[in-house]
Amino acid sequence: MTTPVADGGAAKAANAELVARLERLPVTRRLLLIRVIIGSATFFDAYTVLVIAFAMPQLVDAWNLNAAEVGLILSAGYLGQLVGALLFGALAERIGRLNTLLITIVLFVAMDIACLFAWNGTSMMAFRFVQGIGTGGEVPVASAYINEFIGARKRGRFFLLYEVIFPAGLMFAGIAGYFLVPLYGWQSLFIVGIVPALLTIPLRRLMPESPRWLAAKGRHAEADAVVRRLEEDAVRQGLELPEPAARPADARATVRSDWRELFKGVYRKRTLMIWALWICAYMINNGLVTWLPTLYKQVFKLPLETSLAYGWITSGVGVVASVICALLIDRVGRKRWYAAAFLVATIPLLLLTALGATTATQVVVLAPLAYAILQTISFSLYLYSAELYPTRLRAIGTGFGSAWLRAGSSIGPIMVGWIVADLGVRYVFAAFAAVALIGGLVTMFFAIETKGRVLEELSP
Incomplete structure (x- = not known):
């Protein structure tokens, strides 16, 4: 990784110019695509959080679980989410938003597959805890990532139309449980949870790293390339692209995260x-x-x-x-x-x-x-x-x-x-x-x- 740029006029000027160019960007098709891809990951994150509740009635009978064991299995995912929120938030500051998102998606999909082969309450509790680490890390990192692309005037609406997918994912877990479990058993719910594995392909191929994060790490050439691509998209689509209005940048914008x-x-x-x-x-x-x-x-x-x-x-x-x-x-x-x-x-x-x-x-x-x-x-x-x-x-x-x-x-x-x-x-x-x-x-x-x-x- 490139060493972060310390205080200096050049770094401040480059960061101020980058922010001004991002702020004037319209919502292009590429930005909408980013919202759809990240929203899909968040949808299945929400699904994964709640799906165990609809598998539990069958698991209680299959594994002869008592109330205490049921409570531990249900709580294991939340405990893992607590760890994931802390762990991956810090990791995203070090290795980037996109790389961290890939890790969280791979982790909660891998543990979804593991849950398919759980053989008792203890194994399910362990798998759900590790899966929770992935799901707990995905949403806060995705939130930071999306926020860093959008200008101030449009940020709330653009972001929340993405975030509304989370309660929709919770509802989908209930729909899947109602229709799938009686016919195909509790394992069918976890098979559905494997779908997000497909998202790793567009994440790698179609989505750029956050230009604000790149600039904060001193990687100004890469940040410029991302913003230039977004500007070119706007021009091709015939969208208005006002002149950037640069504001003074604080020198702390490029210091190391602590x-x-x-x-x-x-x-x-x-x-x-x-x-x-x-x-x-x-x-x-x-x-x-x-x-x-x-x-x-x-x-x-x-x-x-x-x-x-x-x-x-x-x-x-x-x-x-x-x-x-x-x-x-x-x-x-x-x-x-x-x-x-x-x-x-x-x-x-x-x-x-x-x-x-x-x-x-x-x-x-x-x-x-x-x-x-x-x-x-x-x-x-x-x-x-x-x-x-x-x-x-x-x-x-x-x-x-x-x-x-x-x-x-x-x-x-x-x-x-x-x-x-x-x-x-x-x-x-x-x-x-x-x-x-x-x-x-x-x-x-x-x-x-x-x-x-x-x-x-x-x-x-």
């Missing part, structure tokens, strides 16, 4: 703030989406088919809300949207508390409403996280932040189980309302607005 900088200067407050948002959003939403079908069946005594159908309502409205957010967030702004969403979500949660959550109708109307509102935060935090850090910290900062996604995802279901057992259903929603209120207050007092601002201006 994770400790996440907790220094302006980045300390940003790091702690984004961690709080990850925890609050995912504690509520994962608590809701994983427990609602069980609550419908066990608490309200609904038939299994009805309980599953009601659970689908929650996932479906979440996808719709995500699309709306993707289309509007560049107009509204991140800080304003997140503060409003957290605070508005407390309303249906408090209504359920006041009503007592005594009927399934109350829950199926109000709980999915709260979930949908908060889903606009949880699915878009990858966008916001990547905007808070400079190129030298973007992948590792996003990875560290999303590691708290896994923590919140684990805490939510545990909290629901404890509250239902000891206090009753209504207090689940009271607790979630309190968490949403905390998230709203943290956003109001500590978040920064990133709408329409160049990445290098936001983060020196």
